[in-house]
Amino acid sequence: MASSVLILGGGAxxxxxxxxxxxxxxxxxxxxxxxxxxxAQASSALSAASIRQQFSTPLNIALSQFGLQWLRAxxxxxxxxxxxxxxxxxxxxxxxxxxxxxxxxxxxxxxxLMPPAELKQRWPWLACEDLHLGSWGRSGEGWFDGWALxxxxxxxAVRQDVRYLADEAxxxxxxxxxxxxxxxxxxxxxxxxxxxxxxxxxWSGTLAATAGLDLPISARRRSVYVFRSPEPAPACxxxxxxxxxxxxxxxxxxxxxxxxxxxxxxxxxxxxxxDLFEESLWPAMAQRVPGFESLRLERAWAGYYEMNDxxxxxxxxALPGCANLLLACGFSGHGLQHAPGxxxxxxxxxxxxxxxxxxxxxxxPARLAANQPYRELNVI
Numbered sequence: 396m397a398s399s400v401l402i403l404g405g406g407a408x409x410x411x412x413x414x415x416x417x418x419x420x421x422x423x424x425x426x427x428x429x430x431x432x433x434x435a436q437a438s439s440a441l442s443a444a445s446i447r448q449q450f451s452t453p454l455n456i457a458l459s460q461f462g463l464q465w466l467r468a469x470x471x472x473x474x475x476x477x478x479x480x481x482x483x484x485x486x487x488x489x490x491x492x493x494x495x496x497x498x499x500x501x502x503x504x505x506x507x508l509m510p511p512a513e514l515k516q517r518w519p520w521l522a523c524e525d526l527h528l529g530s531w532g533r534s535g536e537g538w539f540d541g542w543a544l545x546x547x548x549x550x551x552a553v554r555q556d557v558r559y560l561a562d563e564a565x566x567x568x569x570x571x572x573x574x575x576x577x578x579x580x581x582x583x584x585x586x587x588x589x590x591x592x593x594x595x596x597x598w599s600g601t602l603a604a605t606a607g608l609d610l611p612i613s614a615r616r617r618s619v620y621v622f623r624s625p626e627p628a629p630a631c632x633x634x635x636x637x638x639x640x641x642x643x644x645x646x647x648x649x650x651x652x653x654x655x656x657x658x659x660x661x662x663x664x665x666x667x668x669x670d671l672f673e674e675s676l677w678p679a680m681a682q683r684v685p686g687f688e689s690l691r692l693e694r695a696w697a698g699y700y701e702m703n704d705x706x707x708x709x710x711x712x713a714l715p716g717c718a719n720l721l722l723a724c725g726f727s728g729h730g731l732q733h734a735p736g737x738x739x740x741x742x743x744x745x746x747x748x749x750x751x752x753x754x755x756x757x758x759x760p761a762r763l764a765a766n767q768p769y770r771e772l773n774v775i
Contacts, residue, residue, distance in 0.1 A: 399425075450499070456503075472543040496508055
């Protein structure tokens, strides 16, 4: 007899698990507990929704490659493949780009290293005088409609008889053997299942703590600013400046940007950081793209990274000591682009007890207790 599955969190990751599990011949009940069906504060909806292969770990590159295939197969998600462009302004940073380039190209990523003259020729609006090297994703990188990705996965799950419950998990309960025995909700229900999946994003660590489980996941605010420039930047990629600034187009002469927070304390309210744009981002943009000096800020928003402070990589799979709890959280800013691959992999594990298509074992939560980080160096 098939087991029942309760997925905690109906964002992109939770919905991907539900969609792939219900599509793969699973005959047990699948429910998804989502506290806010409008997704008004969900990280999936508030993300800048980008995809790249310029990671430092082969597994993250492979997850991006599957996410890319998924996005190409779903044109409603509006994939724009204009690439990521990482810039290095010192010899040391240039050496870092070269080392990562070797890993990325060995994994099949289409990444080009470009000297300053080549950068200037391709993007004449870019200030290159201080640069040593650039690393550009010629294909297979860009941005997409994150809301469409979420809704596509959710709609697929619903069509396949997955039940979405509008309530919030507030407490995980364990039995005398350490396994989960139920989930108490905000509305006072106690929901039970054979298998539980923790996919509540930035709140996963807080929820796990209600059962005495220690996960190094914290909610880290990331602010996104929308601006318009009278000067165009034709064929602009998603640009990553050495200052920590990132920017990309968002329609004709409109752009979004963000960068390293001035205050990166966990759990800050979801209000855009007040001084970050004026003090840090705008000066960096004016230096890197002189035409942006006269830009006009239009609006801003903020979302949470579910930051895994252990090694900045996702936690996927069974949690030792709580065997019927599977984790799908802690992706540190790259969860949306990896949602299809993680959903497929965890669905395989639930059905068969192993990862069949892509080996996700390096993301096992067992690495926490073993103190063996699987570190991702390229976190934006």
